């Protein structure tokens with residue numbers, strides 16, 4: 646009898662472990678995290694109410710909101726039509742409060758005459774982030790676009806010249822002006838512009854809604870539509886737009902969801 650009970654417990658434990666691994670995801674998810682999973686070809690995967698894009702090989706990607714907390718409900722429907730509900734825990738990330746002083750007042754509260762430009766800027770960025778291509782560069786391991794001291798973390802609550810602003814949407818890497826910025830993954834340049842807040846800005850599409858943005862660049866050495874291999878130089882570090890000194894503001898997105906770039910980098 647004891648052997649039967651032990652076998653049953655073992656059976657259920659193995660069942661739980663296997664159920665989680667069906668999506669090919671890590672055991673611990675973190676808010677603001679980016680994840681690539683793999684399932685049997687012909688499967689369907691849902692994140693909450695959202696059906697995820699899946700490649701013919703069964704690869705998929707998604708990101709979690711920076712404030713996502715508790716449990717996420719996912720669902721796998723295998724090629725055989727069997728439904729496997731999945732519940733994954735999301736760990737919280739600690740975000741700090743960051744004070745930045747000495748910014749020109751017009752950069753903190755933009756004058757009325759630039760509001761139209763700012764709206765046009767954000768529409769262009771939004772359009773680039775909505776691109777839904779089939780490329781699969783997102784499956785590779787990211788490399789640092791620039792090596793340097795992290796001078797601003799993702800998710801920090803920013804107080805600019807004493808005024809609370811929306812949280813920091815990327816990661817700041819301090820480096821001397823002119824330092825080469827490299828493509829962290831292969832991809833295609835989908836937007837290139839001089840924007841009011843972020844200065845010389847480049848967006849690269851890595852497929853399946855995954856994109857990265859590079860801001861405050863001094864020079865830009867790519868053109869829109871250019872295909873990039875991981876490590877290709879896209880320009881140099883600068884301080885254009887709203888910046889107090891030369892650094893790269895690097896952002897990672899899954900469609901419009903802003904993700905934490907630090908979580909995809911190796912040490």
Ligand SMILES: [Zn+2]
Pocket residue numbers: 797813815816817893894895
């Ligand atoms: Zn930044």
